[in-house]
Amino acid sequence: MNFKNKTIWITGASSGIGKALALTFSNQDVNLIISSRNEQKLNEVKKQCKQPDKVKVLPIDLSEFSSFEDKVKTALSLFNGVDILINNGGISQRSLAIDTQLKVDQKIFEVNYFGTIGLTKALLPHFVSKKSGQIVVISSVMGKIGTPLRTAYAASKHALHGFFDSLRAELYNDNIAVTIICPGYVNTNVSKNALTADGSKHNIDDEGNANGMSPEDFSKKAIRSISKQKQEIVIGGLKETSAVYLKRFFPSILSNIVRKVNVT
Template identity: 60%
Template sequence: MDKVIWITGSSSGIGKAMAMSYASQGAQLILSARNKKALEAVKSSCSNPDKIKVFPLDLSDNKDLSSVVRQAIDFFGKVDILINNAGISQRALVKDTVLEVDRQIFEVNYFGTIALTKALLPHFLDRNSGQFVVISSVVGKIGTPLRSSYSASKHALHGFYDSLRAENYEQGIKVTIICPGFVNTDVSINALTGKGEKQGTKDKATANGLSPDYFAKKAINAIRSERQEIVIGGKLELLAVYVKRFFPLVLSRMVRKVDVT
């Protein structure tokens, strides 16, 4: 594979699994996250580490990412695919969530993601080629309790990237939105409570979710096929998306009673 693939949030979980899978295929990778030590560990565990660049990045600091993008392009002379995977989840009721936490979630999940995309877009346009991949969530399509701003931030990404896709279709720019259901990662451990602290525990549903390796395989196939949007999850998550589309009132009743953590 001669693609240069930039993956944010690649120090663990979904991002790490996708990095390891792409590395085994011989791709050139740029791995970004806040934790440099964790990124170095991912690089060491990958095939062909000589084709991997570790590039620490904090998407909450997103006022001007043009210099960041220039550095990333300089590693291999181009970027073919940007996988926007970095994000923060939430575990708190609306009434218990202070506004600063809502802003923090949006700063990373939405503003950080689109800021990086906007900074890289001119490079894609100059080449008349490029693919933006967005790791959204099933709750980017369905709002559930304890996920209000997380869900809202993912809903916002759908609107932004659907518009970007339409605006740049003739220029050869592709957009793939991937909506995971429950995947067995540390996402719930790192999720923010209403006061902004990390939850520190793994949800039962998350622990019983898809393996990151299985998810990565499905996601990479969708990216290769240039799918516009795909949901990757268990039977219940897939059913919920179907019911939302065709029987929204039924789903509304179901969500009220769902036992989420």
């Protein structure tokens, strides 16, 4: 797919993967709508884009579902429609299930699952009426497997696969593509921003993320997959991609490996 003059709406664009996607896309001749809660950071991202005049900032809190209809109306008015929605905003987890307050499980689901499907459903009538569009979902390798310390996070990402695989089938005749991307470790603030058992931030840059792929390399690969309208792709190192294949073909071997993950 040629992205020229397409309008691309990216959530979670204030940092990490979303920011890198915005900066990489801005090298092509596209219109960008960038969203997250932090308007100041979004304005900084806009300034760093190659063509800032083709970038609009639209603050959004993915846990404020009642705002979605108005946000979609605004998004549609900014450049005369939207062609691609990239559902990237999300939060991770660093806590054992036994310690985790239910409100934390709920918060993770609100942002990662209900925020993502809610915004998508609000935009859907626009895509269906013009019989075109692409919905991209930044899931995770945790959307395919489960490891200790990620119960709610892995569940929220698995849930996205169920929803968007079903939606893809529903939208086939409307010419709307659904692309699910599962990153492995990417070197962003995701682990610092992850929620702990009481909902406070983890504030530690875990080794896995610190040694992960750069957001820039990830975004280049992700954009290639979006342009090919792939249905699902895992983008990560050998360890993470192997884990997905083990889960599929040798699940008990993977179980043996993940139960030895250090949880201290």
